[in-house]
Amino acid sequence: MSVTLRFEGKEISAEAGQPLAVALFVAGERVLSRSVKYHRPRGMFCLTGHCGACLMRVDGRPNQKACQVPCVDGLVAERQNAFPSAAFDVLGITDFVFARGLDHNTMFTSPQILHSVVQKVVRHLAGLGTLPDEASRYGTPEVRHLDAIVVGAGPAGLAAATALGRAGRRTLVVDEQLRPGGSYFAEPSDGAAQAARAVTTAEDAGVELWSRATALGWYPEDTAPGRAPGVLVVGRPDRLAILTADRYIYATGGYDQNLLFGDNDRPGVLPARAAGRLLSRDVLVGERPILVGQGAYVEALANALTERGAKVERVDGHEKRLVAARGRSWLAGSWVAGAELNVAGQRQRVSGDAVLVWCEPTPASELPRQHGAAVELRPEAGGFVALADEHGRAAPSVWVCGDVTGYLGPASAALAGKRVGEAAA
Amino acid sequence: MRPLDAVVDVKRAPPRRDVPMPERCEIAIIGGGVMGLGIAYQLAKRGLTDVVVLERGYLAEGASGRNGGGVRMQWSTETNVRLMQQSIALCAGFAEEFGINVWFRQGGYLFLGRSEEERRKMERNVELQNRCGVPTKLIAPDDARDLVPELSLDGVVCAAYNPKDGVLFPWPFLWGYAQKAEAAGVRVQLYTDVKRIDVEKAGFQLHTNRGQLHARRVINAAGAWSPEVARLVGVELPNRPHRHEILSTEPLKPFLKPMVSLLSSGLYFSQSMRGEIVTGITVPDHDDGTVKLGSRLRFLTTLAKELVRVAPRLADVKILRQWAGPYDVSPDGRPILGEPAGVPGFFLACGFVGHGFMMAPVMAKLYAELLTDGEKHPVFDECRLDRFASGDIQREDMILG
């Protein structure tokens, strides 16, 4: 079903329910925001609501993650922090003038009169977005107790929940994305189908599932009436939920990372999994993507993109290494136009219309850490991995499974989730 | 690809925390927050550079790195008013003196009251402030709304505003003081924890996790941890750590000029230079004498309820992060200074409640004057430790957060 959005005075057609960032990409609107200090143009990036690249003003509310806003008829979207517009932001001159960076800590500290003027200017340049137009009304929080709560409806979470459901435990899965399925949706072929199967299996096991439900924090000192201390607070679109359970299973997965190379924040530079997520929405990231990295995911993505008619430039990360993204000036739209590579010590330029970079996602370990889990830095597994015993138990009443324990990929994560769900039951 | 694959070799750097410990010094300052570093800087400025600052964590790990950056002259005791006049003048000149921006903005502090008793107190305090030369004005609630259009005046019966109060960003103060002090020869030891102190005839032997240090004089500027430190020399202090939680929101374009506060609930909110609303409120806490830095949902709900009541337009503004910092609370709301009986050479610079940061610039100067010239400002007598035993106290009641 098609809906109409208003984007900065233009009308744009979109699919109902499509994330706003994706709908804008399809409509050719690729610069979604300008960065705080240097006003560098930014486009979509992780497509999972974990970075800050796609913050826009939606329906009069500032700093909404455009990848988490589903398109509905009449939606109004604008970009922020740019003058006169994000497409042509005069403040982008800051980036050019301060090519080597601007140390705001030591600049213009004297003489006093200059200092005062500069402070005023800096204050007016700061901030992303203006006050919301209105004050919404929110419902009172729902308070519930379950046998088991699973955070994350990805491969591990759904498998763990299924096991718990089958063991007769009253189980609730909370997931922050628009659709349940987590990293299944990043799978380059039939990701959506894999997600749907896992969801159905869990629902058949009697599991309750909330989407657009973000676990905001574990609060050990707060107590729900009649319960042991500790509550899990979950944010939903129009109110909170305050949850407690006998068992907490964190299957929070991993965050795609911002890797370090020249012009790495250019629109069109994306984590490889973002290209997979676009495919699950039936969108091709580009006709000539440059795909950096090796391994099973990269191979699968390369095949899927090729099947869709793209010409994929492979950069394996060893013989050929990525040095920098290259692109058009901000006057010409900023989108990536290629990459600079190091090929056996020689510089080489390739052209392309997207730069997709694969790296193991970094474990989303905040919740397990808040809830007592320990972590250890293991770079090859993605980062600070949540530690657990052989049953997946990380702390009293707390289990962890899936990519949050170190990158596994969907198939292994699902197996791990099943084992941990059985152990926790 | 790995995150650092395209980064040309990262240069090895000797960790700052491993800087070797000296063995002796004239003055050891326990606590590397704004008070300790400020005193070190002021001592060095006066030529006394044989100083070692011992900070248990990283720079800005304690209350100095966790506060909302408010600085005000509106107080209920004359000493505080006069000291803060001086401190604010020092804050205004900081960037130029230290070459580091502290984003000091004098947007004023607006206090709102909701009862007749509060009005009476407000009138008395404003009169005191005016006598000291502070331009605070009592204003009508409607005029408060001229200053902050987003305010709801629900229940508000009185208001006071001093345009010269302000907010700053705390962390750069520490860098500035530390850098200049170190440039003058002061040593700042990070990640250094004092575990034991031997009181000797001509000084103190400090035992730390990184070695021993002998100091002729010691300053206890350990804030919420000052009672622990005082116990190391056998002194019991009456101040106790109270947790104060705080949050910041998404950064928005500037719209809020003053810091707004309600003493009845302890609410305060202001907009930082980066555009975030930084805000806190008083929430009851179980006092077990320990320093607690965890976050509670109860803080968020209490704060949100009151803030949305006072400024309904903020309902859709989003919280980015909450954290906590310790107030070092003395029984009368006033600091504990000077040498305790029986331990000459051990100086107290603690008990500053929620106004230690803002008072540090002037207190550091006064302490350095005392320790170098022997010049003793009356505040050292007013705030001596034994006042609690003799009952000779004056309460400061304009406490918020």
Added chain:
Amino acid sequence: MKILVCRCEDVPLEEITHVLDRGFVSVEECKRLTGLGTGPCQGKECMLACALLCHAAGGGAHPITPFTARPPLSPTPLGALATALTTSLTTEDDE
């Protein structure tokens, strides 16, 4: 050409290496001195790169730990919290 370590706060690699060069080789110190991790994503996208840079600069002299995981893990409107009936939550003091 800039390499951005923290995109939310526009912290380029040069700024981080400047901090590391001064011996502040921990994630918490980098955060305090540059603002890395204090923006909308609160470090989800950049903390690891910072940790790896600290590890490389410090040579493993001290274990690298992540920053404290503070709530809320996603930006949350004040209004959603304002409706909570505080009687639905208790803490020790209320007993």
